[in-house]
Amino acid sequence: MDQSLLAQLRNDPELQRTAAAAIRDDGDRAPMTLRRAGIEPDLAAAALTLADLRRKAETKFGDRAEDLYFTRPGLEQATRWVVAERRAARFAGQVSGVLDLCCGIGTDALAFANAGLEVKAIDADAETAAIARANADAMGLAVEVEVGDALETPLNGAVFADPARRGGGTRAFNPAEYSPPLDLLLDRLADIRYAAIKLGPGIKHAWIPDGAEAEWVSVDRDVVEACLWLGEAAQVRRRASVCRQGEWHELSGSGANRAEVGEMAAYLYEPDGAVIRAGLVAELAQDLGAHTAHETIAYLYSDTLQESTFARAWKVEEVWPLHPKKLRALLSDRGIGSLTIKQRGTGIDPAQLRKQLKLKGPNTATLVATRVGDDHVAILCDETAFSH
Secondary structure (H helix, E strand, O other): OOHHHHHHHHOOHHHHHHHHHHHHHHHHHHHHHHHHOOOOHHHHHHHHHHHHHHHHHHHHHHHHHHHOOOOHHHHHHOOOHHHHHHHHHHHHOOOOEEEEEOOOOOHHHHHHHHOOOEEEEEEOOHHHHHHHHHHHHHOOOOEEEEEOOOOOOOOOOEEEEOOEOEEOOEEOOOHHHOEOOHHHHHHHOOOOOEEEEEEOOOOOHHHOOOOOEEEEEEEOOEEEEEEEEEEOOOOOOEEEEEEEOOEEEEEEEOOOOOOOEOOOOOEEEEEOHHHHHHOOHHHHHHHHOOEEOOOOOOOEEEOOOOOOOOEEEEEEEEEEEOOHHHHHHHHHHOOEEEEEEEEOOOOOOHHHHHHHHOOOOOEEEEEEEEEEOOEEEEEEEEEOHHHO
16 A cells, blocks of 8 residues: 555545445445545545455454455465464563564554564565554554565574565465575574574475474464474474464474374364364374274274264264265265365365266265275265364
8 A cells, every 4th residue: 555545544534434434334335425425436446445445354353344455465375363473472481572573564563562572673565664664653562664675684592584485466276486585584593592594375385494393283273384393492393383263273293293094083174274284194094092993194083972072073984985966866865965075195076076966956965085995985964063
């Protein structure tokens, strides 16, 4: 957002309310509503964009969203508030201040300040830095925001970095293409006493330096980020942090263990995505008294049902060969017209399989396509009550 337009919006709360009401009440006619009110086109567009982004930001920020300022790429990369708040608490337990590199629109900087830390935030883009300042002011928090290069800014004893993973409208999946590149950032932070780097959840384990803690985070079954903890901040090798309905649960381990391989059993467990990405399926299997049916597939099986925050569970009803024509007849016989299809290790396309099955009937079920040993199978199952 242009800094002059941001300044006009900040100085005109009434315009912000008018734009929000127009989005809510007039939908696609909202631009006409503001033009009729005599608002200049550029300012009207900025106000409507802000109102739209604030609505979308509610999933990450709750009620705070209505007072904050956003850009589209800034909102996409912004840390969810519940995650930023938890990370800030971890910093606040060990340090009194933090340097926030690549601060973006300032979510983590706000959480750090809200936790009582002295915060200096840096971003390479002047307009983005202006958004971060506006957000600090909106929340009444003391955050010093400057424009600068994350690879040139003088460092202190505690650093957090969130390198940009978007540029030119595309998402960067290769950490070497982050801005700044992850390898250069790791070199810069190698001697920092207490540091953390937020990453995309698809980060490969090969990027994790020796001695670092790699944490994957999920919120209500959505894996939202990974975080590398460096220096004294590293506590374990791998951690899966799972938030369910506002409560946090953690599973940790080496990430190097493998679960025992066994036969099909009465219950099928699907580990949370954070557990799978952290390589902690074996640790979860031990907690559940479960095993895999194939060494490379993360589904777990057990003859006993145990509730777990880290996995969903299904009661295995029937097991069939994975042949679409046979499945179509079997599902038709059972009157299954609504089917959730899940797959791991088979290479099938669930959408294509659904077309082949030609489902009809009043009943619902879940079909899991996977491998048991060398066999490709389809498991008809029913999700247990505690998994919903």
